[in-house]
Amino acid sequence: MKMDSVPKTPLIIHHLNESRSQRIIWLLEELNINYEVKKYYRNPVSKLSPPEIYSIHPLGKFPIITDGDLVIAETGAIVEYLIENFDAESKFKPREKHERVLYNYYLHMFSDFNKNSKKKIVKKKSDDLNKTNISNIFLNYAEKSQDNKIISFEGLEKFCSDLGVNSSEPIAMVISHKLHSKNMGTLHLDGWIQGWEELGVDSIEKFKEKLTEFQEILINKDQFKEFYFFLFDFAKEEDSRNLNLEIAIALWEMLLPPFFKNLNLWIQYLKEEYQRPISRDPWMSLWDFIQQIDSDFSNFDENQSWPTVIDGFVEFARERI
Numbered sequence: 001m002k003m004d005s006v007p008k009t010p011l012i013i014h015h016l017n018e019s020r021s022q023r024i025i026w027l028l029e030e031l032n033i034n035y036e037v038k039k040y041y042r043n044p045v046s047k048l049s050p051p052e053i054y055s056i057h058p059l060g061k062f063p064i065i066t067d068g069d070l071v072i073a074e075t076g077a078i079v080e081y082l083i084e085n086f087d088a089e090s091k092f093k094p095r096e097k098h099e100r101v102l103y104n105y106y107l108h109m110f111s112d113f114n115k116n117s118k119k120k121i122v123k124k125k126s127d128d129l130n131k132t133n134i135s136n137i138f139l140n141y142a143e144k145s146q147d148n149k150i151i152s153f154e155g156l157e158k159f160c161s162d163l164g165v166n167s168s169e170p171i172a173m174v175i176s177h178k179l180h181s182k183n184m185g186t187l188h189l190d191g192w193i194q195g196w197e198e199l200g201v202d203s204i205e206k207f208k209e210k211l212t213e214f215q216e217i218l219i220n221k222d223q224f225k226e227f228y229f230f231l232f233d234f235a236k237e238e239d240s241r242n243l244n245l246e247i248a249i250a251l252w253e254m255l256l257p258p259f260f261k262n263l264n265l266w267i268q269y270l271k272e273e274y275q276r277p278i279s280r281d282p283w284m285s286l287w288d289f290i291q292q293i294d295s296d297f298s299n300f301d302e303n304q305s306w307p308t309v310i311d312g313f314v315e316f317a318r319e320r321i
């Protein structure tokens with residue numbers, strides 16, 4: 001085969017941060033090859049490849065190089081390709097038999113070697129998932145005008161309807177929670193991937209099977225707490241520190257009936273007397289209050305440091321029950 005010491009167009013190395021694709025960049029430099037780096041970043045939580053790499057190569061792993069139409073994955077295969085085609089000065093090419101043995105040894109060893117090689121390899125729940133499916137499903141609902149990185153209100157409604165869920169029902173908020181949504185009405189690609197992987201699902205049908213567990217969260221006090229805490233940031237305006245009172249009341253009316261016997265009195269107090277936005281501390285403390293204080297308030301102690309809104313409520317309620 002004729003060796004081209006210079007590729008016709010710059011070779012592209014698809015490089016993932018903190019990964020072995022650095023080795024290929026080293027080799028490209030050593031061989032003085034004309035190349036461009038296309039950077040990708042691991043999902044900050046799952047540390048997995050970003051979904052767009054699957055459109056370059058179905059393996060979805062780094063490194064990958066593209067040389068014109070040719071796409072090559074696997075460190076060893078890439079190293080062989082580069083040395084075979086661009087090592088004009090035979091800098092790395094083995095010349096003698098014993099060199100070839102060593103060359104093969106290092107090539108195979110390093111292809112399989114990473115910083116975790118000495119640790120016991122634990123199979124992750126997400127390893128068996130079809131990650132391409134997960135990101136393709138996202139694209140079905142994503143907002144084209146936002147580079148396909150966000151699902152907004154319309155897409156969310158369509159997603160809920162494909163799951164057989166009404167987007168105004170409480171379970172739709174559990175879905176947003178499970179997919180790490182940061183604001184009501186939007187889903188982001190990174191949270192979506194993380195969520196689907198944590199749930200261990202990769203199709204709409206499998207996602208639907210999780211809905212019974214999600215319903216359980218809405219009635220089980222041990223599971224509800226985490227979801228309830230998530231709601232404060234989810235429901236408040238991004239640039240505000242507090243939650244608008246009407247929204248807080250709507251959420252409490254929708255979600256607290258299974259847990260809070262004095263809910264109606266609480267709402268009455270907020271509407272008639274308190275009439276202010278809700279800050280984080282009262283939002284969170286209300287949950288502890290519901291769990292710890294009897295519905296006749298007999299074990300309520302004013303000297304414990306409950307937020308003012310709760311002290312005010314107890315005073316208001318005691319006169320009415």
Ligand SMILES: N[C@@H](CCC(=O)N[C@@H](CS)C(=O)NCC(=O)O)C(=O)O
Binds near residue numbers: 018047062112114
């Ligand atoms: N045998 C492959 C392994 C590729 C591989 O596991 N790459 C890692 C980076 S070091 C990766 O892409 N991880 C992200 C992921 O698995 O989602 C090779 O040597 O190229």
